[in-house]
Amino acid sequence: MVIFMVDSNATISEVLANLQSIFSGVESLGKAVEFGDKVAIPIYQFNFGTGGGGGGGDREGQASNAVGFGLGGSIGPTAVVILSKDAPGAEGIYIHEFKTNKLGEAFAELMLRFWEFIETQVGGQKKLSAEQKEKLMNI
Amino acid sequence: MLSTHEVERLARACETAAESATAFSRGIDDFNATAEGLPAVARPIVKRDFEANTGMNADEWKVFLGKLNARYVAIQEAATRLAQALAQGANETDINAATTALKEVATPLIGGTIAAIKAMATIEAYLEGLPAKINMIPESFMETGVRDELVDSVPAYIERAEALKTLLEETDVQLHAIIE
Numbered sequence: 001m002v003i004f005m006v007d008s009n010a011t012i013s014e015v016l017a018n019l020q021s022i023f024s025g026v027e028s029l030g031k032a033v034e035f036g037d038k039v040a041i042p043i044y045q046f047n048f049g050t051g052g053g054g055g056g057g058d059r060e061g062q063a064s065n066a067v068g069f070g071l072g073g074s075i076g077p078t079a080v081v082i083l084s085k086d087a088p089g090a091e092g093i094y095i096h097e098f099k100t101n102k103l104g105e106a107f108a109e110l111m112l113r114f115w116e117f118i119e120t121q122v123g124g125q126k127k128l129s130a131e132q133k134e135k136l137m138n139i
Numbered sequence: 140m141l142s143t144h145e146v147e148r149l150a151r152a153c154e155t156a157a158e159s160a161t162a163f164s165r166g167i168d169d170f171n172a173t174a175e176g177l178p179a180v181a182r183p184i185v186k187r188d189f190e191a192n193t194g195m196n197a198d199e200w201k202v203f204l205g206k207l208n209a210r211y212v213a214i215q216e217a218a219t220r221l222a223q224a225l226a227q228g229a230n231e232t233d234i235n236a237a238t239t240a241l242k243e244v245a246t247p248l249i250g251g252t253i254a255a256i257k258a259m260a261t262i263e264a265y266l267e268g269l270p271a272k273i274n275m276i277p278e279s280f281m282e283t284g285v286r287d288e289l290v291d292s293v294p295a296y297i298e299r300a301e302a303l304k305t306l307l308e309e310t311d312v313q314l315h316a317i318i319e
Binding site for chain 1: 199253
């Protein structure tokens with residue numbers, strides 16, 4: 001599967017629309033979340049392989065800086081697509097797998113904090129004391 | 140004067156409690172399997188939430204429930220021997236020896252029953268609040284089918300926790316009545 005973006009000024013929304021259309025059939029693309037100048041799109045149950053390329057040359061008198069990247073994969077680990085608002089087009093797209101990428105670990109940590117927030121909303125339970133825990137382990 | 144019926148009732152309750160501890164331990168296995176099947180980003184959240192709100196992580200729960208099962212089995216065996224001695228009209232020395240053996244094997248459970256009941260109440264309360272938490276997980280991280288399956292499975296685990304808590308309370312009363 002290959003996406004070509006001839007216009008290097010393609011907007012983030014167009015890129016998002018492309019990705020959504022590609023993955024809508026398998027419902028594996030999550031909702032986009034904005035973090036400052038980045039847009040993160042979580043992807044679950046997909047294993048990605050990526051490849052990219054670019055080319056120069058003229059077409060009908062216009063300079064072309066067409067670039068493309070390919071996605072291929074199967075059901076597999078979670079990944080996240082990061083789109084950079086400051087770098088429109090393919091140059092601003094990064095795909096990271098959580099299991100092997102530091103960014104994924106950071107994102108997981110972010111979600112842990114999010115979960116802690118949820119706990120404050122739902123209400124946590126009283127923890128077992130060390131003494132109680134010792135009694136349980138010696139029962 | 141100990142009654143055979145009373146001791147037999149304790150033996151039966153301990154047998155049920157041992158099975159209940161094993162059943163709840165299988166529930167912990169289910170939790171582990173579910174957690175491992177979640178997307179990588181959700182996995183540590185679920186594990187951390189479980190430990191933070193139940194006082195122990197899944198492995199510690201498994202250890203506790205394994206020990207509880209073994210303790211109940213040991214008490215059940217000692218109670219069965221005492222019941223047999225009573226039923227056969229054994230002499231006082233044999234009955235006293237069987238009673239002492241029962242006391243010895245039951246002492247760790249008696250000492251830990253309050254903590255165990257509290258632990259079961261804690262995990263039961265956690266389970267009761269779990270559906271609300273599951274429903275707050277963004278769609279991006281949990282498919283609707285998985286979410287529904289998880290929420291639907293929670294009441295069965297609450298029942299298991301409640302059953303084991305009740306058995307802990309019942310056997311505690313029965314043990315005190317026989318031993319003291």
